[in-house]
Amino acid sequence: MQHKIGHVFSLALVLVILLTSCGPAAAPKEEGAYKVAFVYIGPPGDLGWTYEHDRGRKLLIEELGDAVETKYIENVPEGPDAARVLRDYAQQGYDMIFATSFGYMDPTVEVAQEFPDVKFEHCSGYKTADNMSTYFGRMYQPRYLSGIVAGKMTESNTIGYVAAFPIPEVVRGINAFTRGVLSVNPDAEVRVVWTNTWYDPVIEREAAVALLDEGADIITQHQDTTEPQKAAQERGALSVGYDSDMRAFVGDTVLTAPVWNWGAYYVDTVKAALDGNWETHQYWGGLQENVVLLAEFSPKVPQDVRDLVEAESQKIVSGDWDVFCGPVVDQNGNTVVAEGECMADGDMLGMSFFVKGVVGSISED
Amino acid sequence: MIALFTSVLAITLRAGTSLIYATVGEIYTERSGILNLGLEGVMLMGAVLSFATAYYTGSAWLGVLVALLVGALLAAIHAFLTVTMRANQVVSGLSITLFGSGLASFLGQRLGPESNGYYLVGKVGPRFTPYVVPFLSDIPVVGALFKQDILTYLLYILIPLAWFYLYKTRNGLNLRAVGENPQTADAMGIDVIRVRYLYTILGGMLVSLGGAHLSLAYTPGWSENITGGRGWIVIALVIFAMWNPARAVLGAILFGGINAVQFRLQAAGTNIPSAFLNMLPYLATIGILIVMTWWETLSKRIGAPAALGTAYMREEK
Numbered sequence: 001m002q003h004k005i006g007h008v009f010s011l012a013l014v015l016v017i018l019l020t021s022c023g024p025a026a027a028p029k030e031e032g033a034y035k036v037a038f039v040y041i042g043p044p045g046d047l048g049w050t051y052e053h054d055r056g057r058k059l060l061i062e063e064l065g066d067a068v069e070t071k072y073i074e075n076v077p078e079g080p081d082a083a084r085v086l087r088d089y090a091q092q093g094y095d096m097i098f099a100t101s102f103g104y105m106d107p108t109v110e111v112a113q114e115f116p117d118v119k120f121e122h123c124s125g126y127k128t129a130d131n132m133s134t135y136f137g138r139m140y141q142p143r144y145l146s147g148i149v150a151g152k153m154t155e156s157n158t159i160g161y162v163a164a165f166p167i168p169e170v171v172r173g174i175n176a177f178t179r180g181v182l183s184v185n186p187d188a189e190v191r192v193v194w195t196n197t198w199y200d201p202v203i204e205r206e207a208a209v210a211l212l213d214e215g216a217d218i219i220t221q222h223q224d225t226t227e228p229q230k231a232a233q234e235r236g237a238l239s240v241g242y243d244s245d246m247r248a249f250v251g252d253t254v255l256t257a258p259v260w261n262w263g264a265y266y267v268d269t270v271k272a273a274l275d276g277n278w279e280t281h282q283y284w285g286g287l288q289e290n291v292v293l294l295a296e297f298s299p300k301v302p303q304d305v306r307d308l309v310e311a312e313s314q315k316i317v318s319g320d321w322d323v324f325c326g327p328v329v330d331q332n333g334n335t336v337v338a339e340g341e342c343m344a345d346g347d348m349l350g351m352s353f354f355v356k357g358v359v360g361s362i363s364e365d
Numbered sequence: 366m367i368a369l370f371t372s373v374l375a376i377t378l379r380a381g382t383s384l385i386y387a388t389v390g391e392i393y394t395e396r397s398g399i400l401n402l403g404l405e406g407v408m409l410m411g412a413v414l415s416f417a418t419a420y421y422t423g424s425a426w427l428g429v430l431v432a433l434l435v436g437a438l439l440a441a442i443h444a445f446l447t448v449t450m451r452a453n454q455v456v457s458g459l460s461i462t463l464f465g466s467g468l469a470s471f472l473g474q475r476l477g478p479e480s481n482g483y484y485l486v487g488k489v490g491p492r493f494t495p496y497v498v499p500f501l502s503d504i505p506v507v508g509a510l511f512k513q514d515i516l517t518y519l520l521y522i523l524i525p526l527a528w529f530y531l532y533k534t535r536n537g538l539n540l541r542a543v544g545e546n547p548q549t550a551d552a553m554g555i556d557v558i559r560v561r562y563l564y565t566i567l568g569g570m571l572v573s574l575g576g577a578h579l580s581l582a583y584t585p586g587w588s589e590n591i592t593g594g595r596g597w598i599v600i601a602l603v604i605f606a607m608w609n610p611a612r613a614v615l616g617a618i619l620f621g622g623i624n625a626v627q628f629r630l631q632a633a634g635t636n637i638p639s640a641f642l643n644m645l646p647y648l649a650t651i652g653i654l655i656v657m658t659w660w661e662t663l664s665k666r667i668g669a670p671a672a673l674g675t676a677y678m679r680e681e682k
Contacts, residue, residue, distance in 0.1 A: 043589045045474050045486045075470075160632070193631040200593040201584045203624070206380060210628035213372055226487065227584055249487030359634040 033069040034096070034274055036060065037089040039082065040074045041101035042199055048224030048243035049198075050074065052260040053100045053123075055244075059263030060270060068270060078103025083110055090115040096273055098266070099123065102169075108132060119278060121269065124169065126349070128280050135265055138286030139169075140176035140348070141316050142258030142294045144323040145309050146240045147180020149255050149297075150218045152305045153238060154181075157188040160211025162221035162228045164198055166362045168351045170222050175355045176323045177220065177240075182357045184308070191216060192360030201227045212237055218255075229254050238300070245295040257295040264290045284345065288317045324348060329356045367505045373625050375509035379495075379583055380621035381614075382517045383408070383575040383592075387599040388606060388613040389527050390571025394440070396531065396608060397564040398544040398672040399447055402458025404572050405596025406465020407439045411573030413469040413485065416580035416587045417476045420490035425581050428491075429516075432577035433570045439465060440569020441562070448561045451676035462596065473587050485587045492585035514582045516574070520614075527610035540564055544670030547677040557677050572599075608670065 036057075044054035057070050071094075076085050082104045089097050090111060096119040099108045105125035112120045112132040120132040128134055150159050159181060164170050178190045191214060193207045200223075208219050208228035212235050219232040220240035226249050232239040233253040241247065241257030265285060272278045285291035294313070297306055315321045324343035328336045331354040337343050352362060387404055394401045401407075411432040419428030439461055446457040477485035496518075498511035510521075531537040542550040543560045551557050579591050598620065606612040630637060 043470060043474070045470075045484050045589055047487050047588075191632055191634065193628050195628075197593075199590065201588045201591050202380070202579065202593055202595070205584050206376065206624055207628045207631075209376060210625065210632045213369075213629065214632040216632075225588055227588070230584070230586070360631065361636045 034064075034067060034270065035092075035094040036068055036070045036270060037094040037097045038070065038072040039076050039085055039089075039097065039099045039101075039104060040072055041076065041078065041103075042224060043074045044072070046199060046224045047226055047246070047249055049260075050100070050224070052244050053098075053262055056260075056262030056264075056266045060266045063263075063267045064270060064274075067274065076104075079107070083107035086111040086120075087114065090118045094118065096121065096270065119273060126282075128282060130280060133281045133283065135269070135281075135283040135285075137260060137265075137289075137292040138284060139258055139260070139292050140172050140323050141287045142292050143173050143176040144180040144316075145294050145313055146220070146256055146258050147177040147182075148184050148309050148312060149180075149301060149305055150177070150220065150238075150240055151181035151183065151185035151188050152308070153255065153301070154185065154188055154218050156215050156217040157185065158215045158217065159188060159190045160208065160214070160216030160219045160228075161190050161192045161360075162204055162207045162211065162219065162223065163192050163194050163360075164222040165196055166194060168349060171354070171362060172348060172351045173222055174358060175351065175353075178355055178357045179323060179328075183312075189357055189359050192354075192358060194360075195223065197223060199224045201225045204228055205231045208232060209235075226250050241295065247295065247298055252298040252300055255298045255301050259293060259295045261291055261293055286316070287313060288319070330354065331356060331358060369629070371506050371509045373622065373629060374506065375512055376625045377618050377622040378509060378513060378517060380625065381617035382513075382520060383578040383583060384595060384599060384602060384617035384621065385520055385524070385575075385614055386516075386578060387572045387575035387596065388602045388617060389523065389610045390436075390568040390575065391599055391603045392568075392606065392608050392610055392613060393527070393531075393540070393564045393571070394568030395603060395673055396540050396544045396670055397561045398547060398670055398675065398677070399444065399561055399565045400454045400458060400674045401440065401443055401461070401565065401568065401572075402455060402600065403439060403443055403461025403465060403569075404599050405592060405594065406462040406469070407436055407569055407572045408465075408576030408579075408592045408596050409469035409590070410435050410439060410465045411576030412580035412591050413472050413476075413587055415573075415577035416490055416585075417472070417485060419492075419581060420485070420488055423491055425491040425493055428581055429574065429577055432573045436569040436571070436573025437566045438569075439573070440566045443569070444562045444565040447676065448558055448565070451678065454674050454676075466590070470589050473589055486589065487586070489586060491581075493582040516578045516582055524610060524614055531610060541670070544672055547672050551677075551679060557679075561677070572596075575599075604669075 038057050040050045042050040044050050060068055061070060073085055076082055078101060086097060086107055098121045100123045102124045105122055105127055108120050108122045109127050112129050116131055122134050124136045125134050161174055174192060181188050181190055191211055193211055195203050195207045197203050204223050204225050205227035208231040211219060218238045219228050221228040221242055224243055226246050229239040229241055229246050229250045233250060239254050241254045244259055246257050247254040322342055326337035326341045327339045330336050414435050415428035415432035418431040419425045443457055443461055446452040447454045473485045475483050477483045477488060493514040493516055495512050495514050502508045502511040539555045540560060543555060543557050547557045580587055602616045605616040
């Protein structure tokens with residue numbers, strides 16, 4: 001008998017835990033407020049990817065006040081769970097739903113078909129529908145600028161890059177960074193270590209330490225933790241952050257960081273929807289649109305480097321030049337983009353080669 | 366080459382410390398016949414609360430103390446459910462994991478200073494930094510043992526002690542007896558309930574300390590999900606170690622070591638696909654599991670505690 005009670009007790013405990021861990025409670029709907037929901041892959045406390053999306057959400061509230069009502073759910077796994085969450089929001093009467101991870105793409109397409117009156121915004125994907133748009137940022141532009149800083153400030157001429165997954169987005173970042181480095185320091189090289197993680201503090205630290213052992217004196221990365229930057233700091237090395245202004249969390253050894261500024265996009269998009277001007281789009285904003293930018297410099301960055309970065313930034317913003325304008329030479333010395341030409345967006349989005357200066361390889365699969 | 370090997374061994378030990386604490390803790394728990402799948406939750410709770418304590422009191426040692434208390438408390442809940450209430454150990458353990466990881470994330474978002482939006486993430490607190498022992502650390506290879514933090518040094522005492530206690534003392538014999546055959550142990554006059562409570566709680570303390578090593582020494586500070594699934598790796602490591610604390614060290618080092626090696630191979634610019642390199646730890650685990658099982662069969666050693674996972678009822682004869 002007592003055995004059974006034990007079972008019941010344990011099950012009850014599991015149920016209580018499951019029921020109480022279902023995210024922030026629903027806020028009562030204000031009359032007339034435009035309801036916007038955000039689906040996050042990680043916690044807003046990651047100080048990286050999701051943190052920046054949540055900062056964008058907060059800016060939305062700040063700018064539009066009572067006109068909008070927002071809600072978010074964190075730690076939603078990619079796949080069927082995402083469809084359930086999206087459907088849930090749509091049924092609750094949300095007017096616009098931002099799905100902020102690549103792996104939400106197919107679930108978003110699926111749910112968007114079921115709810116034609118709800119507007120869906122998917123970050124970093126490529127599939128659209130009448131009521132579904134995509135948005136992303138040209139992160140490679142500030143990456144290039146941060147590469148200039150690293151190339152100017154490295155002494156060992158070896159820069160370590162802790163890379164996430166071998167997908168075009170990450171490869172593009174590595175290439176843009178390396179082109180920045182080489183534009184000011186042709187003798188430098190960028191060493192790449194793949195972790196195959198987006199968020200694993202311990203693994204990402206170990207990868208950074210391996211690069212430091214290999215002689216790197218500046219570390220940068222594509223994951224959402226600050227561990228590579230902290231590891232570099234402990235070894236007396238410098239770093240370049242990513243995602244958010246990591247200098248605030250690590251210190252002045254973080255020279256700068258290419259960061260997201262989603263708020264700019266979120267405010268414009270929701271405003272467009274409020275005015276009835278929302279249309280299906282594939283947004284890929286850059287430095288010019290202010291959706292990506294370079295974080296403030298650490299005091300360690302000398303003035304001449306700052307001036308140089310500013311000049312290069314102007315070149316990109318004005319539209320005269322972009323990071324992958326020729327000549328672009330790959331790792332094996334083949335010219336990919338000839339002088340006087342610029343790479344098309346489609347080619348950039350599918351990038352699968354390393355440029356000259358990168359030491360490492362992309363896994364073939 | 367030797368310098369590289371020493372450096373890899375040094376980082377492997379640091380990386381393995383949290384795994385070793387947790388594995389030894391779980392071995393003691395399982396030796397008493399209790400399977401605790403709550404490791405991941407206990408490690409996360411130990412990590413977040415030890416860091417919060419250290420951050421506010423300025424003492425990393427107080428953080429360690431709190432980690433031990435938290436581990437004991439969570440394990441006591443598990444012991445109450447599974448020993449007294451005789452609940453299903455798997456269900457209870459999984460509840461502890463869900464509960465612990467959820468609560469740890471929640472606390473990480475609420476315990477921080479107001480200036481940081483109450484987030485604990487990104488805060489710098491006291492930590493255990495590596496202490497390099499003069500002369501000893503200069504010896505090739507072995508020197509790697511002497512550039513560690515204090516929690517790793519403590520392992521050098523804990524491991525032999527844990528092994529000696531389990532295999533060479535009366536209490537250790539009693540513990541193993543309870544895990545093998547609680548009925549017989551009871552007949553021998555061993556208080557089965559008391560033993561199971563005691564070692565489940567002791568195990569929880571060590572597991573929690575493993576979590577504290579992450580937030581106080583290895584990756585100082587709190588990040589959400591700082592363990593990254595290490596609690597589950599430990600469950601595999603316990604089997605890998607065949608419930609022997611000494612072998613746990615070997616397993617933890619191998620696991621951490623392959624990771625350190627594969628990152629170094631990549632950093633050195635070798636063209637081995639990273640997916641293949643990342644597969645190696647798991648391949649090695651399977652391989653060694655097979656070899657160990659085969660070897661165990663040959664030497665007729667005892668593997669898993671026979672009564673593992675079953676509740677004990679005195680009236681059941």
